[in-house]
Amino acid sequence: MSATLDRPERAGDPQAPFRTADGGRVDRSRTLTFTFGGRSLTGHPGDTLASALLSHGVHQVATSVKLGRPRGIGAAWAEDPTSLVQVEEPFPEPMLLASTIELYDGLVADGLPGQGRLADLPDSARYDARHLHVDLLVVGAGPAGLSAALVAARAGARVALVDEQAEAGGALLGGTDTIDGRPGTAWVEAAVAELAALPDVMHLQRTTVFGVYDDGFALAVERRTDHLGGAAPQHLSRQRVWRVRARRTVVATGAHERPVVFTDNDRPGTMLAGSARTYLHRYGVLAGERAVVFTTNDSAYQVAVELADAGVDVTVVETRERAPVAWSAACGARGLPVRTGSVVTGTEGVERVTAALVAPRGGGAPEALPCDLLLVSGGWNPAVHLYSQARGRLRFDAVLGAFLPAEQLPDLDVVGSAAGTLDLEGCLFTGRETGRAAVAALGLPEVPRTPQADPTVDPPPPASDPDLLWVVPAVDGDASRQFVDVQRDATVADVQRAVGAGLRSPEHVKRYTTIGTAHDQGKTSGVVMSGILGELIGAGPQDVGTTTFRPPYTPVAFATLAGRDRGAMFDPERTTALHDWHLAHGAVWEDVGQWKRPRHYPAPGEDMEAAVLRECAAVRSGVGILDGSTLGKIDVQGPDAGVLLDRLYTNLMSSLKVGRVRYGVMCGVDGMVLDDGVVLRLAEDRWMVMTTTGGAAKVLDWMEEWLQTEWPDLRVHLASVTEQWAAFPVVGPRSRDVVGAVFPGVDVSAEAFEFMTWQDTQLEGVPVRLARISFSGELAWEVHVSSWHAEEVWHRLVAAGQEHGITPYGTETMHVLRAEKGYPIIGQDTDGTVTPQDLGMDWVVSKKKADFVGKRSFARADNQRPDRKHLVGLLPTDGETVLPEGSQVVDVPLGEDLPAPPVPMLGHVTSSYRSAFLGRPFALAMLQGGRERVGEVVQLPVGGRLVAAEVTGPVLVDPEGARRDG
Amino acid sequence: MQLIECPWCGPREEVEFSYGGQAHVPYPESPAELDDEQWAHYVFFRDNTRGTLAERWNHGAGCRRWFNAMRDTVSYRFSAVYRTAEPMPASVPLTGAGSSSASATTSTTTSTTTTGR
Numbered sequence A: 001m002s003a004t005l006d007r008p009e010r011a012g013d014p015q016a017p018f019r020t021a022d023g024g025r026v027d028r029s030r031t032l033t034f035t036f037g038g039r040s041l042t043g044h045p046g047d048t049l050a051s052a053l054l055s056h057g058v059h060q061v062a063t064s065v066k067l068g069r070p071r072g073i074g075a076a077w078a079e080d081p082t083s084l085v086q087v088e089e090p091f092p093e094p095m096l097l098a099s100t101i102e103l104y105d106g107l108v109a110d111g112l113p114g115q116g117r118l119a120d121l122p123d124s125a126r127y128d129a130r131h132l133h134v135d136l137l138v139v140g141a142g143p144a145g146l147s148a149a150l151v152a153a154r155a156g157a158r159v160a161l162v163d164e165q166a167e168a169g170g171a172l173l174g175g176t177d178t179i180d181g182r183p184g185t186a187w188v189e190a191a192v193a194e195l196a197a198l199p200d201v202m203h204l205q206r207t208t209v210f211g212v213y214d215d216g217f218a219l220a221v222e223r224r225t226d227h228l229g230g231a232a233p234q235h236l237s238r239q240r241v242w243r244v245r246a247r248r249t250v251v252a253t254g255a256h257e258r259p260v261v262f263t264d265n266d267r268p269g270t271m272l273a274g275s276a277r278t279y280l281h282r283y284g285v286l287a288g289e290r291a292v293v294f295t296t297n298d299s300a301y302q303v304a305v306e307l308a309d310a311g312v313d314v315t316v317v318e319t320r321e322r323a324p325v326a327w328s329a330a331c332g333a334r335g336l337p338v339r340t341g342s343v344v345t346g347t348e349g350v351e352r353v354t355a356a357l358v359a360p361r362g363g364g365a366p367e368a369l370p371c372d373l374l375l376v377s378g379g380w381n382p383a384v385h386l387y388s389q390a391r392g393r394l395r396f397d398a399v400l401g402a403f404l405p406a407e408q409l410p411d412l413d414v415v416g417s418a419a420g421t422l423d424l425e426g427c428l429f430t431g432r433e434t435g436r437a438a439v440a441a442l443g444l445p446e447v448p449r450t451p452q453a454d455p456t457v458d459p460p461p462p463a464s465d466p467d468l469l470w471v472v473p474a475v476d477g478d479a480s481r482q483f484v485d486v487q488r489d490a491t492v493a494d495v496q497r498a499v500g501a502g503l504r505s506p507e508h509v510k511r512y513t514t515i516g517t518a519h520d521q522g523k524t525s526g527v528v529m530s531g532i533l534g535e536l537i538g539a540g541p542q543d544v545g546t547t548t549f550r551p552p553y554t555p556v557a558f559a560t561l562a563g564r565d566r567g568a569m570f571d572p573e574r575t576t577a578l579h580d581w582h583l584a585h586g587a588v589w590e591d592v593g594q595w596k597r598p599r600h601y602p603a604p605g606e607d608m609e610a611a612v613l614r615e616c617a618a619v620r621s622g623v624g625i626l627d628g629s630t631l632g633k634i635d636v637q638g639p640d641a642g643v644l645l646d647r648l649y650t651n652l653m654s655s656l657k658v659g660r661v662r663y664g665v666m667c668g669v670d671g672m673v674l675d676d677g678v679v680l681r682l683a684e685d686r687w688m689v690m691t692t693t694g695g696a697a698k699v700l701d702w703m704e705e706w707l708q709t710e711w712p713d714l715r716v717h718l719a720s721v722t723e724q725w726a727a728f729p730v731v732g733p734r735s736r737d738v739v740g741a742v743f744p745g746v747d748v749s750a751e752a753f754e755f756m757t758w759q760d761t762q763l764e765g766v767p768v769r770l771a772r773i774s775f776s777g778e779l780a781w782e783v784h785v786s787s788w789h790a791e792e793v794w795h796r797l798v799a800a801g802q803e804h805g806i807t808p809y810g811t812e813t814m815h816v817l818r819a820e821k822g823y824p825i826i827g828q829d830t831d832g833t834v835t836p837q838d839l840g841m842d843w844v845v846s847k848k849k850a851d852f853v854g855k856r857s858f859a860r861a862d863n864q865r866p867d868r869k870h871l872v873g874l875l876p877t878d879g880e881t882v883l884p885e886g887s888q889v890v891d892v893p894l895g896e897d898l899p900a901p902p903v904p905m906l907g908h909v910t911s912s913y914r915s916a917f918l919g920r921p922f923a924l925a926m927l928q929g930g931r932e933r934v935g936e937v938v939q940l941p942v943g944g945r946l947v948a949a950e951v952t953g954p955v956l957v958d959p960e961g962a963r964r965d966g
Numbered sequence B: 001m002q003l004i005e006c007p008w009c010g011p012r013e014e015v016e017f018s019y020g021g022q023a024h025v026p027y028p029e030s031p032a033e034l035d036d037e038q039w040a041h042y043v044f045f046r047d048n049t050r051g052t053l054a055e056r057w058n059h060g061a062g063c064r065r066w067f068n069a070m071r072d073t074v075s076y077r078f079s080a081v082y083r084t085a086e087p088m089p090a091s092v093p094l095t096g097a098g099s100s101s102a103s104a105t106t107s108t109t110t111s112t113t114t115t116g117r
């Protein structure tokens, strides 16, 4: 690199010797300072990092991922396979292309050997998303896209024009074309101004449509402040995802130049030919001083001629036997040598190409042509990515040597270079026509043709057919330095190996060789790989095809996709009316679905085990209070409500009297338990169905589904009232005193307020419902009150409980208390393969009802098997071990060690706790034939040893139910 | 992301909907009279159609209503949506990608699992 820096200074910029004296779209009045690889360098607004580096003669950006070979800048935009950098300042970001980073003051970046490094500090930038609904989405603001957008917008269509570069213009930005006798960029400016003045046009630059999906849906990422670097305002989102829904889409995404593969084709200074033209005209930078232009087609001649005019010493190496007639005069006038029938067989140089080895195509000794820039053009690949994502089929065009759209999609057009129309006149014309057709398809008034108003351009020079050359055979036969995917260090030799291994499909070869799997997703290497593969297996490109084009078109950061859906915004957090109280009383939270529930309330110095033992003991010996507001509550109303409940619950609900409560279980049609809970009959035609916290939405959906799809004749309405009602279980032998004190109008005696009944009362005008329900086996009331008044009622209960030592308890204590009574938690002790009978709950299954959902399945042979798993209790015989939940019960006799696998298994632990009441750990388990094993001792492997446990019935505390009435 | 036409709300994005499996599989009138195999057909067996299938959909994040739809299982294209009470429309020719398999349809959507009727 240093050699090139010693070149004589150019008039334009003494600091940047390869900056032209004038021209380009950079703002030479302002100088930006940046650091690359530790060197402080300068550039101008309008530069990319790559163009600024090139202006200093810096070509090598990094070394390669596997081989450590120097790598440079391969192109001028996103198709560049090589110039990967890591931005360090203002915020670390890996895997960006120097060719697409807009230069800003203070940029600090380093080259990357193919792998990036994520920042280890949180990204403080904002990311967001917006929806956009349009008639027409035009992707690409080059001549074709602008033309289509103009026609449609003038006709009154709602248009989104989206382009990935900093400014509109596409290829016109990097060329010398004129429109209506003026520079093409002047036409672009006028078009952009006209669009801006039209209503209903959304014009987005720096915005990449990276995916096209069904029904006109497209995703785009807008880089809103990246180009501002450290000066980016913090209040603006850095990047934005646009979720576009368009009635029609026009893909005008241009074309990517295609390389030709030859030996040592990866040296810095090797570049796609058209990109050097872009660097010259758009950025005012010469990519070198002595160029060899290796081409198979006409397009590179314009590059060669214009570079020569800019003072570059140019030689053309032309694969075809004859140079194109249209360019012979221009070459001759400049004394520009054209070596026809020749190929580049290799290169010399280490950190930068110093010579191209040129030989006759038919063979012969290569000659070294000294150069510092090797430009390559193997033709053009239309950027059909978005069309292909929309499931458009491709065909191989033998003349163009590229894959083109093969069909008209119902609501997506491809136009301009993306459709293989490579000349400016054609792009403008087809853009207009496509816009016109889109207007018609949208049902808008027809756009009259006014040829005199259409822009005119010089006719393109007559074109001669391009050559089709994928790879120049290695002179020495060694294909291991012939790079197909430069970024992946994947070569022709790798493709040969893949074919040798029997692979024929480009999809397989891609995965075998990794070609096309880098940041660029094979923009320049994919079709070349297909071509080489075809030659190796004797098939044409049409038969070989391409790999599938998948979103994203260019890499999108996860932070961008996440947008604002991160941290607390990732998922709604549901809190009860008592949330602040729990917080103030030191609750440790448990996430239950989206709910925040107190798990326990540790006293100073307590761990969870100690807190839970204390809470459990308090409930069983005195009184505790739980915030059960998260329990699902469904208001079921209508004359046929009882019929619906009878059909969905396993037991009879319609016989329940108003004022009473019944426990019920719901099953699926397969007879497996779906959910459980209590049902309150509020009136003849009104019921309150209580569900588990996690099952609330599922049960409502389940009831709606049957009601709507099977029994629409039933007159029933369902509404979730989970959030409307707070619910506080007041539990324990002293609960009667507490509830009686707070609600003096209620007779809380066992006789007047029976178990499984409810009563309405008031507290200073606030309606309150009390229900004697117990999930612990203790004397208990559930206090239901509107969420608006929940806090006040809770405070009163806690105040009234002070003299009894009322203890708030959390979900963990609730779980222990219910497990001691053998009450299963659906979804913890069950898993969708468990029937009510398996749970020992025959009593909840009606024998009287002719049918209910699940009933017929209970009689299935499989559900009658005696070795089904039953819910049982387990008491570790050492009285010490808390069996981890999920532990397997193994079929190993006592005294024997674990045999070699497979070990026969009998079941598993579903719940396991330390019991304050029992003074020992216990567990619930699903155990094969469990009810017949009660009294047996089984074994469970725990931490490398076998733990013995006695099988018991599931009810370990108060099996006779003596504590229920206090 | 596809648009699905809710017969009550109009076209909405697919994330608002949930799939409810094959349509026109009514709950048998007298399950007790079915043998295990017949019952198993109702509980476990559904058509595995390549082509147009009548399906149940629920507009869960919208009007919360269930409805039926004819959809091509290859192209995912919907050819018809209809309310639950309405009869299944005759096979509708599909347009667009993947429609080639749309012909072998209506017979398969009504053939099974109505043993209880």
Ligand SMILES: [Zn+2]
Residues within 6 Å of the ligand: B006, B007, B008, B009, B010, B059, B062, B063, B064, B065
């Ligand atoms: Zn709807």
